[in-house]
Amino acid sequence: MRNQQATNLLFELSRPGRRAHRLDDLDIDSPDVEHLIPDEHRADQPPPLPELAEGDVVRHFVGLSTLNMSVDTHFYPLGSCTMKYNPKRNERLASLPGILDVHPMQSEGTTQGLLALLYDLQHMLAEISGLPGVSLQPAAGAHGELTALLVAAAYFRDSGEDRRIVLTADSAHGTNPASAQMAGFKTKAVKSNADGLVDMDDLRAKLDDQTAVFMLTNPNTLGLFDSQIKEITDLVHQAGALIYLDGANMNAILGITRPGDFGADLMHFNPHKTFSGPHGGGGPGAGPICVRDFLAPYLPSPIVDKDDRGTYRLRRPDNSIGRVRSFFGNVGVLVRAYLYIRTYGGEGLRRVSEDALLGANYLLSKVKHIMDVPHGERCMHEFVASATKLKKQHGLSAMDLAKRILDYGFHAPTVYFPLVVDEAVMIEPTETESKETLDAFAEALFRITEEAGDLVHEAPHTTRISRPDDVTAARRPVLRWQPKSETD
Amino acid sequence: MAYLFHTDADRAQMLASIGADSVQQIIDQQVPQDVQLQRPLDLGDAAGELTLESEMRRLAAQNSSASSHACFLGCGAYDHFIPAAVDEIASRGEYYTSYTPYQAEVSQGNLQVMFEYETLITQITGLAVSNASLYDGGSAATEGVLMALASVRNREKVITSEAVHPEYRDILEAYLQNIGATLVTVPVGDNGDSSAIISAIDEQTACVLIQHPNFLGRLEDVTAIADAAHAKGALLVQSFDPISTGLLKRPGDLGADIAVAEGQCLGNPLQYGGPYLGIMACREDLVRRLPGRIAGQTTDRRGNRCWVLTLQTREQHIRREKATSNICSNQTLLALRATVYLSLLGPEGLRETASHCLRKADYAKRRITASDRFDIVHDGPVFKEFVVRDRSDDVDGLLRHAESQGILAGVALGQFDPSMNDCFLVAVTEKRSRDDIDRLAAVLADAPCRSAVASA
Numbered sequence: 004m005r006n007q008q009a010t011n012l013l014f015e016l017s018r019p020g021r022r023a024h025r026l027d028d029l030d031i032d033s034p035d036v037e038h039l040i041p042d043e044h045r046a047d048q049p050p051p052l053p054e055l056a057e058g059d060v061v062r063h064f065v066g067l068s069t070l071n072m073s074v075d076t077h078f079y080p081l082g083s084c085t086m087k088y089n090p091k092r093n094e095r096l097a098s099l100p101g102i103l104d105v106h107p108m109q110s111e112g113t114t115q116g117l118l119a120l121l122y123d124l125q126h127m128l129a130e131i132s133g134l135p136g137v138s139l140q141p142a143a144g145a146h147g148e149l150t151a152l153l154v155a156a157a158y159f160r161d162s163g164e165d166r167r168i169v170l171t172a173d174s175a176h177g178t179n180p181a182s183a184q185m186a187g188f189k190t191k192a193v194k195s196n197a198d199g200l201v202d203m204d205d206l207r208a209k210l211d212d213q214t215a216v217f218m219l220t221n222p223n224t225l226g227l228f229d230s231q232i233k234e235i236t237d238l239v240h241q242a243g244a245l246i247y248l249d250g251a252n253m254n255a256i257l258g259i260t261r262p263g264d265f266g267a268d269l270m271h272f273n274p275h276k277t278f279s280g281p282h283g284g285g286g287p288g289a290g291p292i293c294v295r296d297f298l299a300p301y302l303p304s305p306i307v308d309k310d311d312r313g314t315y316r317l318r319r320p321d322n323s324i325g326r327v328r329s330f331f332g333n334v335g336v337l338v339r340a341y342l343y344i345r346t347y348g349g350e351g352l353r354r355v356s357e358d359a360l361l362g363a364n365y366l367l368s369k370v371k372h373i374m375d376v377p378h379g380e381r382c383m384h385e386f387v388a389s390a391t392k393l394k395k396q397h398g399l400s401a402m403d404l405a406k407r408i409l410d411y412g413f414h415a416p417t418v419y420f421p422l423v424v425d426e427a428v429m430i431e432p433t434e435t436e437s438k439e440t441l442d443a444f445a446e447a448l449f450r451i452t453e454e455a456g457d458l459v460h461e462a463p464h465t466t467r468i469s470r471p472d473d474v475t476a477a478r479r480p481v482l483r484w485q486p487k488s489e490t491d
Numbered sequence: 492m493a494y495l496f497h498t499d500a501d502r503a504q505m506l507a508s509i510g511a512d513s514v515q516q517i518i519d520q521q522v523p524q525d526v527q528l529q530r531p532l533d534l535g536d537a538a539g540e541l542t543l544e545s546e547m548r549r550l551a552a553q554n555s556s557a558s559s560h561a562c563f564l565g566c567g568a569y570d571h572f573i574p575a576a577v578d579e580i581a582s583r584g585e586y587y588t589s590y591t592p593y594q595a596e597v598s599q600g601n602l603q604v605m606f607e608y609e610t611l612i613t614q615i616t617g618l619a620v621s622n623a624s625l626y627d628g629g630s631a632a633t634e635g636v637l638m639a640l641a642s643v644r645n646r647e648k649v650i651t652s653e654a655v656h657p658e659y660r661d662i663l664e665a666y667l668q669n670i671g672a673t674l675v676t677v678p679v680g681d682n683g684d685s686s687a688i689i690s691a692i693d694e695q696t697a698c699v700l701i702q703h704p705n706f707l708g709r710l711e712d713v714t715a716i717a718d719a720a721h722a723k724g725a726l727l728v729q730s731f732d733p734i735s736t737g738l739l740k741r742p743g744d745l746g747a748d749i750a751v752a753e754g755q756c757l758g759n760p761l762q763y764g765g766p767y768l769g770i771m772a773c774r775e776d777l778v779r780r781l782p783g784r785i786a787g788q789t790t791d792r793r794g795n796r797c798w799v800l801t802l803q804t805r806e807q808h809i810r811r812e813k814a815t816s817n818i819c820s821n822q823t824l825l826a827l828r829a830t831v832y833l834s835l836l837g838p839e840g841l842r843e844t845a846s847h848c849l850r851k852a853d854y855a856k857r858r859i860t861a862s863d864r865f866d867i868v869h870d871g872p873v874f875k876e877f878v879v880r881d882r883s884d885d886v887d888g889l890l891r892h893a894e895s896q897g898i899l900a901g902v903a904l905g906q907f908d909p910s911m912n913d914c915f916l917v918a919v920t921e922k923r924s925r926d927d928i929d930r931l932a933a934v935l936a937d938a939p940c941r942s943a944v945a946s947a
Contacts, residue, residue: 013834022837023835025843029851031854040872045738050838052615052838054837060580064604068580073590076584076588094582095544096543099548105554105555110890146817153668157668233526258531283823283827334766344534345538347537349535361506364517435495437497437501438501438504469791469792470791471596473801477803480785482621482787483606
């Protein structure tokens with residue numbers, strides 16, 4: 004019989020009266036709870052949480068962990084997500100008590116070490132982006148997008164300009180239009196041309212005195228650097244609008260080019276992508292933003308400043324939009340980003356991007372013999388192949404390919420994104436994979452094309468589950484465990 | 492170098508396969524010369540692990556912390572005890588180096604944790620559905636309001652109270668500024684009654700955002716506010732303290748439609764404010780407005796029970812500009828920690844933790860007010876946090892003095908509200924020993940007053 008300790012739910016393992024955690028007896032005299040909390044506020048019982056021994060809990064969660072693929076255990080070429088190695092030293096150093104146990108409401112006098120680090124990080128991000136104003140506060144990339152758009156909205160409001168439209172590229176991450184909408188803008192999509200770059204005619208047609216911001220990803224989600232970038236930013240600026248750079252792909256251009264230098268006015272970083280912060284099953288990340296000097300007064304509060312005496316202080320920018328998050332931001336993630344940047348230094352960071360480019364172009368040179376790669380011979384840090392031809396010839400969809408590659412011990416590439424490529428398979432090896440791994444991955448892709456048939460359509464075969472029924476999950480949602488008596 | 496792999500021989504072979512002379516050539520083929528950076532980034536030299544470790548230890552030593560000081564600071568971030576098993580499990584690479592579960596087959600660990608987390612959140616909120624987490628308590632409160640605005644059609648007014656965390660209200664203001672909603676903030680009543688907030692609710696009100704226990708530690712009359720909101724067709728969004736549910740009635744039981752919280756207190760370290768854990772749960776009928784990721788149960792092609800991300804039609808990667816939220820990531824690692832924490836505590840452990848907080852806070856109140864210099868500002872019940880008035884009106888000097896004696900004694904309230912310049916907020920968790928509390932009281936009582944210092 005198979006051990007069910009991991010795959011049973013906590014609630015099914017529960018046994019009344021089991022306990023893992025017990026506090027020492029109270030060491031003070033105090034009235035009973037009943038005397039301190041009036042009846043109308045007091046619950047008769049605590050919430051019906053599971054009752055478990057510590058051994059139950061540890062075995063359960065360790066067992067579940069083995070059902071995950073992760074960067075520590077597998078090659079994870081998930082395009083656009085940038086799954087590079089997460090350095091162990093960063094975990095240890097971010098966990099020093101003087102970093103981990105600092106309370107966010109401590110006085111500035113008691114946090115000078117941490118504020119110095121954050122101040123330095125602000126400068127590092129300004130140097131990498133070429134944009135001097137920095138806020139470390141946003142909690143995720145999409146949160147950075149929203150924050151920057153709130154900054155842009157405040158700037159235009161102050162300038163007395165009523166600009167209500169945000170343009171997004173049709174290949175953009177879906178968060179771009181969603182963020183624009185949340186910041187109160189209407190959005191219009193700018194088409195891509197046959198080369199996968201911005202369609203300049205379409206941009207010209209859509210750009211007018213109503214345009215507030217053009218949100219652009221460069222390198223874009225096809226892994227291509229838009230060579231028209233200066234022309235694009237000039238056009239947008241001539242229309243009086245701002246350029247927002249979605250920094251999701253910054254790991255491709257570190258030290259090679261800077262958003263500020265090619266015309267961006269605002270941008271966000273994804274430290275978990277660019278600076279290797281681990282992403283823990285989907286988060287936490289962080290989303291610091293950098294802006295041009297004339298936008299800096301609108302940044303959210305607080306930022307770290309240094310006074311004449313060399314003391315670090317938290318400061319509210321003059322025309323601040325307020326706050327987008329409580330306290331300072333995702334400091335633990337920012338500390339890891341700082342350590343990563345320090346580990347490489349200026350020249351090393353460029354080497355990171357060069358190796359990311361080298362790995363991606365190497366894999367591209369192999370994959371193009373297996374699948375169509377609609378956009379070009381070269382790429383930056385990632386590329387998008389298409390399974391269209393494989394589908395016609397072998398009945399092999401992008402999803403089939405993704406599922407079967409799991410059996411070979413690799414995480415799947417991103418599939419069906421970006422939307423501008425049919426049967427898209429988006430591959431990003433990152434700089435922290437060896438040539439041997441890339442060769443093995445290409446070999447696996449090739450072998451799958453020769454397998455075809457049920458072996459592929461029913462893949463994966465080696466994982467605990469296979470091809471879950473998403474449709475039923477969404478039509479009849481079961482979103483929590485309930486005791487049998489309640490579900491009957 | 493650091494975490495790179497390729498030898499010179501690898502690079503040469505790879506370039507040959509690509510058909511390029513150099514990486515610079517690959518760059519030149521794509522990035523126009525005139526936008527290429529012609530110098531190295533000015534970030535200093537690479538630092539080795541040994542150097543970084545000693546620098547970081549020096550830097551960390553410059554900070555006080557809840558490890559070096561007895562910490563009585565609260566305001567939404569609390570120094571609760573974290574059992575060792577939480578750190579041990581969360582530091583497994585299979586959890587912290589994994590990504591969003593886009594491929595369910597190789598993410599069942601994370602997906603099941605999300606489902607278990609969601610179930611635990613429904614258990615502590617008394618509401619039917621939970622998402623798999625948001626950024627933090629402040630943005631969760633704001634997302635709760637946005638969700639209510641989207642659910643209650645054609646109403647634009649949002650009512651909140653000064654007793655809601657000031658930073659949460661700042662976030663709300665920043666978010667609402669551009670989307671045509673009106674924010675009405677009701678002052679705190681002297682006697683803590685809820686009549687002001689109740690009388691502000693009208694037919695234009697989409698929702699009311701309250702906090703219970705509130706920012707000043709006091710208990711609110713949630714049921715009365717919920718009834719008043721519902722009578723006018725508005726929703727109640729309640730920000731709550733998860734630990735308090737060990738003793739206090741849950742948001743769902745009090746009539747809240749949407750419950751939001753800062754989940755840092757559930758097994759997550761302070762780390763100077765983040766990353767934290769945004770908790771959000773709601774009534775069943777609001778589920779399709781619930782922002783963020785949600786894991787759900789289903790079966791696979793072999794009939795096995797399993798878990799997937801679901802209801803993604805709400806999400807930006809499908810609906811794009813029609814999405815109801817732009818939230819893309821979540822805080823799975825912190826949700827994992829909360830899940831492990833609540834599993835370890837169980838119902839009795841949670842009750843015990845809440846009870847220790849409550850009773851130690853009560854003890855601290857009595858000890859602090861043994862000195863004539865201090866008053867407790869509000870009578871009436873609190874949970875683990877309360878406001879102290881310094882009759883000598885030298886809160887900053889007092890708190891600095893306590894720091895020098897190894898105690899982080901409280902948060903000065905004047906920074907949020909000038910009328911509370913002589914007040915500070917003290918939080919007491921189960922971690923504070925009798926000795927910590929006695930020392931706090933003694934250090935506060937013995938602190939020099941500004942007048943005394945001036946005359947000396």
